[in-house]
Amino acid sequence: MSFRFLPEQPLSCVRMPAGQTVLLDPTRRPGGSSIEVLEGIARVYCPCEETESMTLAFLQPGDQLRTDRLCSEGVCVEALTPLSFRSEVEPAGETGFDAVNEWTLQLLRIRHLGSAEQRLHALFGLLVRRLGRRCGPWCDLPFRLTHERIGELIGTTRVTTTRLISRIRQAQLLEAPAGEPGLRLAPSLVESAPLAAA
Template sequence: MSFRFLPDDPSSSIRIPSGQTVLINSDDHSDCMKLNVLEGIARVYCPCEETEGMTLAFLQTGDQLRTDCLCSEGVCVEALTDLRFETKSNVPSNTGYDSVNEWTLQLLRIRHLGQAEHRLHALLSLLVSRLGKRYGEWCNLPFRLTHERIGELIGSTRVTSTRLMSKLRNGDMIVTSASKQEIKLSPELIDSSPISF
């Protein structure tokens, strides 16, 4: 696994190109730090060998990640689109909305659906409702996930994910292009999710 390390000192602007990953090791930061996403979309995942890169959350502009809420191994932040964030130190503990906990809860809800097809359907609906936009007759998701990553998110194999994505593609429910890092999804697919978000 290849990644950069987050600087120890607070920074007003850190840029991470799409496809790169930053490791946030909780042991390296004696004080609580907060990462604020200024632009872009990121995937937060556990770097532990036992969990094999388990996705905890997705972050977008305005979301925050607190380093005092991490597991002992820390977390990795992967830029799904070009990403810009800032870090701040000495953040007092507070209660309220936590985007990482909310994402983890929603991903857990998806994993408990009985059929892999329903889990994929719910995952795509969640991603579009939180991170996508409606453009004309399609909903757009501004990044793509590998079939292996989709399998991890829905609790299936890469082969199952590939089969299910092909079924959606053949049914004109999703459209992908080799030249673009986005997915177009039909509003009917998103609106008929087995879970409401």
């Protein structure tokens, strides 16, 4: 696993290209720290060997991440699209929306669906509803996840994930345009996803 450390001093803007990862280490900032995403989309995951980079959440502009409420070994933030965030944020109060808790709950709900096909369908629906947008006849998701990462999120193998995605592509409900960083999904796929009303 390759990542860089976030400097101890607060920064007004940290920029990261897609694919880069930073470790937020709570031992380097006693009392924890908090970041706020300014632009882009990030994946938050646990750096522990035992959990094999388990995804905890996805963040978008305006979302905060508090390290004092997460793993004692820290948490990694991976830029899925070009990302900028600030680390001089005063953590939001004890009340209100917590993006990491909300994502963790939604991902847990998906993992409890009966079949891998339902879980994949629900994951695509959740990602597009929360991080994508409708663009003409398609819903655009501005990033791609590897089949291995999708398998981790839905509790199945990469091989099963690839087979399920191939079925969705053959049904012309998903496109991965060459040379573009994102995916296109049919609105009917997103709207019919399990747990869509959540």
